Amino acid sequence: MxxxxxxxxxxxxxxxxxxxxxxxxxxxxxxxxxxxxxxxxxxxxxxxxxxxxxxxxxxxxxxxxxxxxxxxxxxxxxxxxxxxxxxxxxxxxxxxxxxxxxxxxxxxxxxxxxxxxxxxxxxxxxxxxxxxxxxxxxxxxxxxxxxxxxxxxxxxxxxxxxxxxxxxxxxxxxxKFLRRPENRRLARHWNEYLEDLLVICKPPSVRIVEPLSMSEFLRRHQELLLTRVVYWHGDVNRDEVQRILSDLRFVSETYGLVIPASMSRRALADLAIVVALWACADRGVDGMFGATGADPRPTSKPLKLLKRKNGKR
Structure with a gap:
């Protein structure tokens, strides 16, 4: 681990x-x-x-x-x-x-x-x-x-x-998708994606009027999210932000979560904040408005697998 x-x-x-x-x-x-x-x-x-x-x-x-x-x-x-x-x-x-x-x-x-x-x-x-x-x-x-x-x-x-x-x-x-090497981060931090999505989205229900899947929601609003987060942070590119949004969509669809059409504006704001916070956590942020800013997170150490020594696991 x-x-x-x-x-x-x-x-x-x-x-x-x-x-x-x-x-x-x-x-x-x-x-x-x-x-x-x-x-x-x-x-x-x-x-x-x-x-x-x-x-x-x-x-x-x-x-x-x-x-x-x-x-x-x-x-x-x-x-x-x-x-x-x-x-x-x-x-x-x-x-x-x-x-x-x-x-x-x-x-x-x-x-x-x-x-x-x-x-x-x-x-x-x-x-x-x-x-x-x-x-x-x-x-x-x-x-x-x-x-x-x-x-x-x-x-x-x-x-x-x-x-x-x-x-x-x-x-x-x-x-098969999760087993790909490039998706290891998504699998290991699965709970973080799910916790955020359970706040932004809703479980499927017949009571929800005009439910939007995350795929449909991002089809409508992804370009706006990409351009604004990239612009305001300045040190992340479109592909990196799009990868985070794609991971969120994958987890959302795994659990069948939806966004009620009436909550679209709030969901858009929530996603923008979540992705912006990720950008700050990954790349740091310069000082602003009197705050000192924060350095980028340190590079993680290479993973090492532990060998089994006996039958107890």
């Missing part, structure tokens, strides 16, 4: 034993809830030696208004049907894979492909076929029988107690 990187975004776990809190964090993020992984680990009482079991994860889930619904199957076809049923209802699912040694999150099924969030991967989001996932998921219970161990498929559906107004739609194509 990058030094100093915290929060609910998509970034690798920093050690070998926090896969459970990370998996629950990603499930909550798919449900539109942003929770810091440290809060989850503290609530679950994750231990550096034993990690996090399903009882500890259930305790943490309840603290954040969710229930973990356990389903066990000994038949792979039945296990797949149950998994797909939950995913079609947009209910994220936790699986303990690699002989019950590592937690991952499943957020979508498309035909024979499944969208996975694995906190030991970088990028975290990936796509696996059913045979790949099945072989990773199944557990051989050698404690029951050494010679003919039964095969077990356990899943934990993360069922929210709260009314979910927004849910993420991590399609296979969206995951």
């Amino acid at each position: 990058a030094e100093g990187l915290t929060g609910p975004g998509f970034y690798p776990q920093p050690n070998e034993w926090t896969c459970g809190p990370f998996a629950l964090k990603h499930a909550l993020l798919a449900l539109g809830r942003m929770v810091d992984v440290n809060q989850i680990a503290t609530t679950a009482r994750t231990h550096w030696w034993s990690g996090t079991n399903e009882i500890q994860l259930a305790r943490a889930a309840r603290a954040f208004e969710c229930d973990l619904v356990l389903r066990r199957s000994n038949d792979e076809d039945d296990a797949r049907k149950v998994l797909v049923k939950h995913l079609r209802e947009q209910t994220p699912v936790l699986l303990c894979v690699e002989q019950w040694s590592h937690w991952i999150t499943i957020v979508r099924a498309e035909g024979s492909r499944f969208v996975i969030v694995d906190s030991t991967d970088d990028p975290l989001l990936s796509v696996k076929t059913w045979p790949q996932l099945r072989n990773w998921w199944r557990y051989h219970d050698y404690d029951y029988s050494k010679d003919r161990p039964p095969i077990i498929y356990d899943l934990l559906a993360v069922s929210p107690r709260f009314r979910t107004t927004v849910k993420a739609n991590f399609s296979v194509e969206r995951v």
